[in-house]
Amino acid sequence: MKVVQLKITSVLLGAIALAIFPLTLQGQAIEEMECPDYFDGIELSDRQKSQLQPLEEQLDDRIDKILPLSPEVEKKWEQLEENFDRQIEALLSPQQENQIEVLDRWADEQVARISPALLEEEEELNLTPSQEEALEALEEDYEQRFQSILTPEQKQRIEALEQQLDEAIESEFPEPNAEQEASIEAAEEEFEKSVMQILTPEQSQQFQRNLTCDIP
Numbered sequence: 001m002k003v004v005q006l007k008i009t010s011v012l013l014g015a016i017a018l019a020i021f022p023l024t025l026q027g028q029a030i031e032e033m034e035c036p037d038y039f040d041g042i043e044l045s046d047r048q049k050s051q052l053q054p055l056e057e058q059l060d061d062r063i064d065k066i067l068p069l070s071p072e073v074e075k076k077w078e079q080l081e082e083n084f085d086r087q088i089e090a091l092l093s094p095q096q097e098n099q100i101e102v103l104d105r106w107a108d109e110q111v112a113r114i115s116p117a118l119l120e121e122e123e124e125l126n127l128t129p130s131q132e133e134a135l136e137a138l139e140e141d142y143e144q145r146f147q148s149i150l151t152p153e154q155k156q157r158i159e160a161l162e163q164q165l166d167e168a169i170e171s172e173f174p175e176p177n178a179e180q181e182a183s184i185e186a187a188e189e190e191f192e193k194s195v196m197q198i199l200t201p202e203q204s205q206q207f208q209r210n211l212t213c214d215i216p
Contacts, residue, residue: 035213
């Protein structure tokens with residue numbers, strides 16, 4: 001069975017998840033898993049989304065340069081995700097595998113209608129706000145359909161596997177030194193100041209509440 005490149009679970013990030021959440025796994029690994037995303041609870045306009053996207057990409061690029069992943073770590077992450085996929089597949093019955101294959105084909109068709117570049121795994125996507133919204137809706141739809149195929153016991157087991165994957169990925173993430181930590185904090189502060197200039201006062205309040213969960 002081919003595990004679709006969508007967000008099947010909360011940690012299995014693929015093409016859609018990367019399009020919706022521009023920050024890489026490197027950036028996510030620095031934050032607590034329980035913390036909200038920067039813009040949770042904030043309804044952004046199309047104009048704001050188009051303004052924020054390059055800021056997020058710039059922050060992503062800066063963090064990548066400050067704390068680059070070695071080929072060994074990247075390979076280890078790939079192995080962890082492949083093992084996670086195999087564990088998920090082992091939980092499924094032949095009938096469920098067939099159902100998910102049908103679901104995968106449907107999802108690929110929907111992605112192709114929104115942006116064929118996603119299926120081609122291009123690094124520079126440059127999606128419009130409307131495309132991102134369509135992908136987010138598709139991601140949620142796929143998740144609901146996928147969950148409806150699973151039994152309660154399978155859902156519980158997958159949740160445990162997700163936690164294990166989270167912990168394994170974090171354990172492989174390189175520990176930043178003092179200089180790198182300072183550089184990352186400076187990059188994030190610059191990003192936050194730029195974001196505040198785009199948000200309304202009400203949005204800024206929610207944004208600041210979300211930031212209080214960041215690791216110092």
